[in-house]
Amino acid sequence: MWSCATPRSSTRISGGLALLEVEGLAAGYLGERVIDGIDLEVRTGEAVAIVGSNGAGKSTLFRAIAGLLPTMEGRVVLDGKELTRRPAHRISRAGIAYVPAERHLFPAMTLKSNLVLGAYPGRPDPSALELVYELFPRLKERQRQQAGTLSGGEQQMLAVARALMARPRLLMLDEPTTGLSPKIAQVAFEAFEGLKSEGMTLLIAEQQVPLALSVADRGYVLESGRIRLTGTSEELDQNPEVRRAYLGVA
Amino acid sequence: MTEDRARSLPLRRMASAVLPILGAAAVLAALPSVWFGDSPYTTSLAVQALVFASYGVGFNLIFGSTNQLFLCVGALAGVGGYAAGILANETSQPMLVAIVVGTASAAIVGGLLSWIAVRRSLGIIFTGIVTLVFSLGFANLLLGQRDLTGSETGLIVEGVPSGLADDMVGGYYLFAGLLVAFLIVFRALQLSHIGWAFRALRDDEVAAELAGVDVARYRVYAATVGSAMIGLTGAVLAYSAGFISPATYSFDRVDVRVLVMVAFGGLGTLLGPLIGAGVFAILDEQLTASLELREVLYGVFVIAIFLFFRRGVVQAIVSLFDRFSGRGRARHDLQPSRE
Amino acid sequence: MRAVVLDGIVLGLAFGLLGVGMTLVYGLGGVINLAYGQIVVLAAIVISVVMEDGRATFVAAIVGVLAAAGVSVLLDLTLMRPVYHQHGEERTLLGLLLTLGAAFVIGGVLTWRYPDGALYIFVSGDPISIVGVPMSVGSIWASVIALAVAAVLLLFFGATTFGRGVRSVIQDETGARLVGINPSFVRTVIFALSGALAGVVAIAQSMSGPLTVNAGFELTTFALIVTVVGGLGSVAGAFLAGVLLGVVNSLSAHYIGQYITTIILLGAAALTILIRPRGLLGR
Numbered sequence: 107m108w109s110c111a112t113p114r115s116s117t118r119i120s121g122g123l124a125l126l127e128v129e130g131l132a133a134g135y136l137g138e139r140v141i142d143g144i145d146l147e148v149r150t151g152e153a154v155a156i157v158g159s160n161g162a163g164k165s166t167l168f169r170a171i172a173g174l175l176p177t178m179e180g181r182v183v184l185d186g187k188e189l190t191r192r193p194a195h196r197i198s199r200a201g202i203a204y205v206p207a208e209r210h211l212f213p214a215m216t217l218k219s220n221l222v223l224g225a226y227p228g229r230p231d232p233s234a235l236e237l238v239y240e241l242f243p244r245l246k247e248r249q250r251q252q253a254g255t256l257s258g259g260e261q262q263m264l265a266v267a268r269a270l271m272a273r274p275r276l277l278m279l280d281e282p283t284t285g286l287s288p289k290i291a292q293v294a295f296e297a298f299e300g301l302k303s304e305g306m307t308l309l310i311a312e313q314q315v316p317l318a319l320s321v322a323d324r325g326y327v328l329e330s331g332r333i334r335l336t337g338t339s340e341e342l343d344q345n346p347e348v349r350r351a352y353l354g355v356a
Numbered sequence: 357m358t359e360d361r362a363r364s365l366p367l368r369r370m371a372s373a374v375l376p377i378l379g380a381a382a383v384l385a386a387l388p389s390v391w392f393g394d395s396p397y398t399t400s401l402a403v404q405a406l407v408f409a410s411y412g413v414g415f416n417l418i419f420g421s422t423n424q425l426f427l428c429v430g431a432l433a434g435v436g437g438y439a440a441g442i443l444a445n446e447t448s449q450p451m452l453v454a455i456v457v458g459t460a461s462a463a464i465v466g467g468l469l470s471w472i473a474v475r476r477s478l479g480i481i482f483t484g485i486v487t488l489v490f491s492l493g494f495a496n497l498l499l500g501q502r503d504l505t506g507s508e509t510g511l512i513v514e515g516v517p518s519g520l521a522d523d524m525v526g527g528y529y530l531f532a533g534l535l536v537a538f539l540i541v542f543r544a545l546q547l548s549h550i551g552w553a554f555r556a557l558r559d560d561e562v563a564a565e566l567a568g569v570d571v572a573r574y575r576v577y578a579a580t581v582g583s584a585m586i587g588l589t590g591a592v593l594a595y596s597a598g599f600i601s602p603a604t605y606s607f608d609r610v611d612v613r614v615l616v617m618v619a620f621g622g623l624g625t626l627l628g629p630l631i632g633a634g635v636f637a638i639l640d641e642q643l644t645a646s647l648e649l650r651e652v653l654y655g656v657f658v659i660a661i662f663l664f665f666r667r668g669v670v671q672a673i674v675s676l677f678d679r680f681s682g683r684g685r686a687r688h689d690l691q692p693s694r695e
Numbered sequence: 696m697r698a699v700v701l702d703g704i705v706l707g708l709a710f711g712l713l714g715v716g717m718t719l720v721y722g723l724g725g726v727i728n729l730a731y732g733q734i735v736v737l738a739a740i741v742i743s744v745v746m747e748d749g750r751a752t753f754v755a756a757i758v759g760v761l762a763a764a765g766v767s768v769l770l771d772l773t774l775m776r777p778v779y780h781q782h783g784e785e786r787t788l789l790g791l792l793l794t795l796g797a798a799f800v801i802g803g804v805l806t807w808r809y810p811d812g813a814l815y816i817f818v819s820g821d822p823i824s825i826v827g828v829p830m831s832v833g834s835i836w837a838s839v840i841a842l843a844v845a846a847v848l849l850l851f852f853g854a855t856t857f858g859r860g861v862r863s864v865i866q867d868e869t870g871a872r873l874v875g876i877n878p879s880f881v882r883t884v885i886f887a888l889s890g891a892l893a894g895v896v897a898i899a900q901s902m903s904g905p906l907t908v909n910a911g912f913e914l915t916t917f918a919l920i921v922t923v924v925g926g927l928g929s930v931a932g933a934f935l936a937g938v939l940l941g942v943v944n945s946l947s948a949h950y951i952g953q954y955i956t957t958i959i960l961l962g963a964a965a966l967t968i969l970i971r972p973r974g975l976l977g978r
Contacts, residue, residue: 213866
């Protein structure tokens with residue numbers, strides 16, 4: 107199971123108490139707010155999608171939650187623990203694993219070293235490594251290869267695998283299909299489905315709405331920095347506005 | 357009515373352009389009678405300050421105006437000084453010829469360094485390192501070419517009229533005149549289209565390039581003119597002092613001091629080098645006791661200036677003053693050339 | 696000729712460590728520490744003072760290394776804070792200027808209090824023959840120490856978790872933060888490490904000849920040359936460049952002349968910047 111040892115206040119059943127709570131979050135660059143008034147929550151075991159077009163603010167939102175961007179207003183709470191304005195490395199150690207679109211791998215280190223570092227500060231237990239190789243067999247083949255020489259799809263897999271090494275409570279994936287061919291993107295989302303069925307809590311930002319909604323239980327539609335809509339993935343899929351704007355349906 | 361106003365505007369601009377220079381010239385002209393009192397020691401101190409102020413104007417043109425970190429001010433001055441001195445000693449050319457050759461040599465070297473930096477797209481840091489390497493290399497060259505340069509023992513430069521020696525009032529006026537000339541050139545450039553190009557490329561290089569400013573060319577221009585100023589000063593110094601050695605133009609002695617004093621007075625401003633040179637001359641006077649203590653103080657100054665007074669201590673004081681007196685009007689003479 | 700080359704290697708090992716110390720700080724934080732040579736001198740002075748006090752050389756050496764590490768940490772915690780707030784070229788420039796100021800302060804204080812200060816660790820014993828060349832015991836000790844430290848560094852960066860963490864910060868700082876590494880803490884530790892290395896260089900160098908209180912600027916220059924030639928940020932590159940330039944220095948000084956030698960070394964740095972800016976092993 108991917109969920110980590112005995113969560114404090116949330117139950118294991120999907121639909122239980124919120125693991126991640128975001129209230130009134132505002133963030134941006136150089137004094138300008140890119141996102142404002144964001145309220146969202148992710149419950150343990152859920153997969154939540156954040157959909158929106160380019161420039162809607164998805165990455166800004168994720169970076170703010172992960173601590174890479176200082177928040178201007180609002181709160182971020184993980185399992186009752188206040189994470190607002192904490193430095194990124196603290197948020198990582200608190201249990202939020204963020205996989206950005208740019209991946210930020212360590213290019214001159216081997217694939218295996220990248221994974222080992224994922225468990226920082228501790229040394230990873232061998233079972234974590236095994237599980238990751240099971241999930242992404244291709245990575246085991248190339249474990250001695252330098253991360254910078256891997257293909258786009260392999261790098262994406264490595265980025266996700268590295269995030270998993272620390273046994274996070276919440277996995278945030280920012281546009282995981284960036285630079286991937288449709289076939290590999292499909293494979294990636296199948297892997298995410300697998301993770302979810304193992305109990306991992308996921309928060310995924312995606313432009314490709316059908317793909318996102320296929321894995322997610324619920325979703326939020328982000329437009330111009332604000333939450334426009336929210337609902338279960340079925341509701342969003344049926345919503346005429348969503349269909350028109352994102353699914354190319356007249 | 358409006359015609360009068362339209363006519364008075366360029367007049368006012370001309371006044372603000374010329375006034376600070378006239379003011380500085382007046383102060384410099386009056387200084388000997390007010391302060392020196394016939395003491396050759398004070399005179400030579402003032403001359404030294406003028407020399408550094410002149411170096412500073414050149415450095416301001418290169419670094420202040422076009423962001424090229426030339427850590428070779430001393431070396432450029434040395435090129436001027438030694439070229440002139442060696443030419444004079446080896447071929448007994450008249451003083452004027454030797455000085456022109458010295459100036460031209462420095463201008464060529466400076467322009468070349470800039471051209472190379474531009475061609476290889478060296479950033480500020482690498483430009484700084486390359487020019488520093490040139491500085492140290494040049495110093496070693498001087499030390500190594502014993503026959504030509506006299507190495508550490510130095511070179512005696514003959515042929516200067518005694519009235520212009522660096523501890524005589526004549527020498528003082530010579531350097532003062534040089535400095536004022538440099539200020540005029542600096543101001544003229546500032547107010548011309550060249551100055552506009554400098555400001556554009558300093559603010560945002562990419563935008564300037566897109567707006568049609570040939571960044572490379574203007575950089576080399578600035579470096580060439582600035583180096584000419586520095587070389588000219590070095591050459592005149594060689595004659596005026598009558599004796600030069602590698603120490604006269606070393607990195608420790610020249611570059612660090614020029615950097616600190618120009619930064620103190622305000623990088624990119626017209627009178628910054630003057631004010632900086634003046635302040636540091638007075639400081640040096642007060643601290644003749646311990647050279648090491650002076651070094652420590654320089655270090656503290658460097659840190660303080662680049663941490664707290666990026667636009668120069670002078671500018672900080674001026675803005676404080678302006679804020680108290682409620683005046684928000686821009687003061688052109690002390691404002692860095694961002695118009 | 697063999698003797699010259701061996702002397703060059705002995706010198707080069709010290710150069711190498713010097714370069715490693717400087718390149719580490721650059722690789723992690725983008726800062727060129729122009730006060731580095733002065734920190735070496737500081738270590739040397741501290742060691743000589745402690746030795747004059749009657750303590751054993753070994754004890755003095757430890758104190759010197761710790762002092763250098765301590766001063767470096769102080770530098771990082773004070774002057775470097777505003778530097779790290781800047782980014783890219785701005786940061787490197789500010790770091791350069793502030794460390795230059797620090798160099799003057801440290802150097803000035805040292806030359807003021809210890810105007811005749813120098814460290815010379817004399818190791819007694821007859822010369823030992825290495826590949827047919829008689830080498831002084833001091834030189835051999837210096838080389839052994841340098842090699843031992845290099846080996847420890849290799850182990851540290853290659854095999855320990857923290858060492859890998861350091862490499863990760865150099866390669867991708869954001870990625871490091873995402874896996875839970877605090878780059879600020881790592882930078883401070885590395886600053887301390889670079890200080891310790893400066894101390895080791897002081898010890899090694901002073902075994903071959905007196906290290907005077909005025910050597911600061913020269914040492915910084917050598918460190919900068921080695922760092923640039925090896926590739927800014929590359930630890931292996933700095934070490935390799937150090938050894939190579941040490942040999943070049945030795946050969947050139949022996950066969951050509953002192954001043955030309957310095958020009959050659961400086962030229963190597965300039966040529967690297969102009970032709971191959973990433974250096975020998977840089978990325």
